[in-house]
Amino acid sequence: MKVKMKIAAIAAVAACSMAAGTAQAGKTFDSVKSKGFVQCGVSTGLPGFSVADDKGQWKGIDVDVCRAVAAAMFGDASKVKFSPLNAKERFTALQSGEIDVLSRNTTWTYSRDTSLGLNFAGVTYYDGQGFMVSKKLKINTAKKLSGAAICIQAGTTTELNVADYFRSNKMTYKAITYDTSDETVKAFEAGRCDVLTSDASQLYALRIKLSAPDNAIVLPEIISKEPLGPVVRQGDDEWFNVVRWALFAQINAEEAGLTSGNVDGMKTNKDPNIRRILGLEGVKGEMIGLKDDWAYQIIKQVGNYGEMFDRNVGKGSALGIARGQNALWSAGGLQYAPPIR
């Protein structure tokens, strides 16, 4: 473990010093255009975000973000190749040009945005760290967790957030760390800890892993901000725009009521906002360097933001996570996109 951390530190230092050098050269937009596909870095396996299905096809919300970019670029959502990446190598893969876009449940933070030579293109999922407890404890708020034994999946921010939260609330706790989510769940199930903590999006997946999911509840408190989104290299604003607006187009589409099912019929709709999104009037595709129907292709092939959410993590999936903060701003959530005009 110590060795690993040391290497990670060296790698980070080297990454920082190299970043300036690698960022300027090369036009990602042109190179993606000429090679004909998007190389997308995803996680090696995270429920609902990126996971290979029975046929070996990548599925998940992070995967769909890349498919949307491919749909905008080439009018074909299948023109994307996936590189499964480990958490430690993900930024290097992007900095070195091995991938064009990193969509791997990566939290947008100040230090990552400023010091790694990278840009976050938007927020695909507003996540935050939460707690899961056994129903037997009859606890319904995290404020009563003082003295609890907490199972934590080893990962620096998760541990630090718990430490911060308990210290600021003047509570004590005993941390029990594990390396993988399976171990964490088994420990929780065996009663080695009272509480299990992880990002809220993952708590629902961990809950399904329990042999009796109904015996555990997720507490309402969210103790950290984890905005997750796609990342690109600094220095190619054209490419940055494509990735950013691919996501904005999906959010705008949901707001306008455009879905993959009705988008063809909507072409005859008179609503000027819908006509602008579909590239039928007003704005031109060349402003972003794409064909006029770039947003139409995203909606048709990948769907709007709501469809993407429901299919992968929401009601339409095994995870069944509620929209919560990820609802549209008009429905009380945080998802808000500038208008397409």
Add this chain to the structure above:
Amino acid sequence: MADFTPSPDLAPPSLTVGPLGWVRTNLFPDPFNSVLTLIALYLVYLTLPPAIDWALLKADWSGTSREACVSGGACWVFVHARMNTFLYGFFPESGYWRVNLLYFVTIALLIPLFVKQFKYKVILAAINLVAFPLLVWILMSGGVFGLSHVETSNWGGLSLTLILAAIGCVAALPFGVLLALGRQATNMPAVKTMCVVFIEFWRGVPLITVLFMSSVMLPLFLPEGTSFDKLLRAMIGITLFQSAYMAEVIRGGLQAIPKGQYEAADAMGLTYWKKTGLVILPQALKIVIPGIVNTFIALFKDTTLVIIIGLLEVLGMVQTALNDPNWLGYSTEGYVFTAAVFWVFCFSMSRFSQRLEARLHTGHKR
């Protein structure tokens, strides 16, 4: 005079022969061992029936989704449904035959080496050494002979495990021999120093560090735009690492050869390479077969470490499958399956090495 007819032998006491006798001499020879046997039997009774119950009797075998798993035992449906990804990784379905053909040809090329009557073993082994990596490249990567190109990032599952292990073994053996000979070469100080430094460096760092360096650090030092295949980087790393270990194993064999053998070969006027190739190495390699196979088995299991650089070999594919929202909660089945796969391969290697030792046995064993 009546002939003396000996009366027929009495049957041995029934408690000393047959199954009963075996039980008595082996399991209950004295009170202490009897107690140990009873304790062991009790432990088996505690663990085995539930395990069999879970794995076989109460298990679900057929179906396509988790709805088929209702009986409360093992859900082998999960393993069955994901079997293609475990075996072939992300290889396109239309190309599965290429992977199968690779397995088949590899076995076909290896079998003659173990047939006693086959005379051209050395030639075939040399051909295999070159042909095998080439074959892997043609069949897996494609792009020639009308085969569609499959990128290495799509390789995965058991086929990737086997390729990594096989390439590691095939490449490490010759390098290891050269390094071991170099380290023994006292009359060539420069060569000797280089070999010692190489061996001690690669043996001194953990494989995980080597893989991490090859994946994370190397790309930063290369000029942008030069992409150097990640799998190839990992393979080179594994080979360098493995040859250092192999060199030390083989050096053990070289040291076990009596000095008289070296002197006798010198006395016959053999050149260095003839002496080494005809007298020393055949004996040395034979002695260290257990050590070499030991290293191979260790390498086979070490291939799972490539998950740290995002290459998904069989364990990696299983772990990915465990995160599929449709199959959450079947980690035990996944890991049992992986363990079984590894056990089968490692045990076969071990049995093979024992056969090889017996075959090459020429009275040198003590």
